[in-house]
Amino acid sequence: MFLEKTRQENEKLIACAFDLHQRGLISPDTYILDMDMIRRNGEMMMKEARETGVKLFFMTKQFGRNPLVATMLQDLGFDGAVAVDFRETETLRKAGIQLGNVGHIVQIPKAQIPAILEAKPHTLTVYTLEKMKEIDEAAKALERVQDITLRIIGKEDFLYPGQYGGFTLEELPQVVETAKSLPHVRISGVTSFPCFLYSEMSKKVESTPNLKTVLEGKRQLEELGLTIKDVNLPSVTTTATLKAIRNAGGTHGEPGHSLTGTTPYHRQAKGEESPAMVYVSEVSHQLEGMSYAYGGGSYARSHVAKALVGKNLEDSVITDVIPPRADNIDYYIALEGNHHVSDTVVMAFRTQIFVTRSHVAVVDGIQQGTPKLLGIFDAQGRKLDELAI
CATH class of the missing domain: 2.40.37.30 (Lyase, Ornithine Decarboxylase; Chain A, domain 1)
Incomplete structure (x- = not known):
């Protein structure tokens, strides 16, 4: 390829x-x-990120959760790492990597929540009320308030098999009502996956229906009185797509394959x-x-x-x-x-x-x-x- x-x-x-x-x-x-080329790729991406104002959580699963590469990326100024499952958090924590977004693709098992909270992640993505309550309970024991991000899904959204899960737009009033009774969690973000995909037909990175759902979810949550500061819009996060993320109203991207120059976009285009x-x-x-x-x-x-x-x-x-x-x-x-x-x-x-x-x-x-x-x-x-x- x-x-x-x-x-x-x-x-x-x-x-x-x-x-x-x-x-x-x-x-x-x-x-x-x-390492030379990954560093070069990362430097270009961070330069564009600073110019656009988009914050970046790097993904490590594609390159084997490697601690040397993760440390180098953190030193370049990336805002933390995405932990797509609970085992990835163990590797990242041992390497001294700041946790950015945890739990988006795979929810955190109950027993692992306290240890992950102790690492002070930027946000935990949740898509069940039960998980929200478990995080609240663990955060209470640590006497802190944990920011959480809601994964929001719509009827026309595209989801990969094996990655199903999320709150529907219709559920948001109930989610907010429940969150009001949980003093140790704070809904501060929205996300979905994938919000962008490379099209083989147009040879361009295009938005998916998920993006519209996320933005509508943000609007509804703010109408319900919340302050949404994180709008996380993966995938195909590259130097070339950061402006699209910003222009769509996004605050965060999650580069993974772009760090090694191996997205479908890179195969067809001069990335x-x-x-x-x-x-x-x-x-x-x-x-x-x-x-x-x-x-x-x-x-x-x-x-x-x-x-x-x-x-x-x-x-x-x-x-x-x-x-x-x-x-x-x-x-x-x-x-x-x-x-x-x-x-x-x-x-x-x-x-x-x-x-x-x-x-x-x-x-x-x-x-x-x-x-x-x-x-x-x-x-x-x-x-x-x-x-x-």
Whole structure:
């Protein structure tokens, strides 16, 4: 999906991938994160964010909740991190990362709420009255008031399977009435997902019906006497879309794939951000005119199509990839043609590292020609034994 674009805009990363694998410093089924390029992408985004006034909570699930990358982004001035589920909060808290928006995609289990509140998140997104009451109870024990954001949904909204949940517009009067009886929570934000999506037809990032629902929810809540200061409008948050967020009335965005230059928008358009991530494997064996590389990093929506195979970039050949079917375990990734056993395989595609069993190698200095392997981590952001590959 992104291999040709990566060759055009970040060939140094691909060359580094071949080198690290051929020297045995990384194993097959490893994603490489280019810290130089992620930093460059983040700097551009923060510059635009300051000019537009949009605040940014960065997402880490796409790059494996990596603490080194998260710390670097926090140092650049991002306003905190999105924790899409309760396990992500554990990794982020241990790394000393400020929690921005917690609980939007996955609600916080009751037992984890006190520990998360102790980390002083900017906001917790909720979509049940029961969860609101649990947060109030935990905040009371800490003698504080916690800001919460309502996820609001409408009849015509687009929601991904496995992500259903939210308050309808019709429920808002009851939600506000309940909140008035809970002195330790304060409704201060509204959100939905996705509010923006890239259109393959128009080749533009366009708003979804969800955006209209969120803005209507804000209007109704303010008519009910609330002050709504946070209007969080994901997704496809990139340098190029921050003005659209601001112009729609948004206050916050949540960049994820844009930090590694791997949104659908980046595949089709000349986005400001450049690719900063590749996947590395190795040819295991051949059978009947096909070669098989070690798997483990596949993602059902990756749209992987091509791979470079060889011992180095200069002598590598490009070949078609046949990704594993969604109903099979990705023990291997099939490649067209016969390729030498133990050759390096480099791919670039859309991923969500946190749902894989891959390793993550963080490398600094690639763009300066002095690559340094900073560490190898698992897909959940835990650092592995330095000697383990």
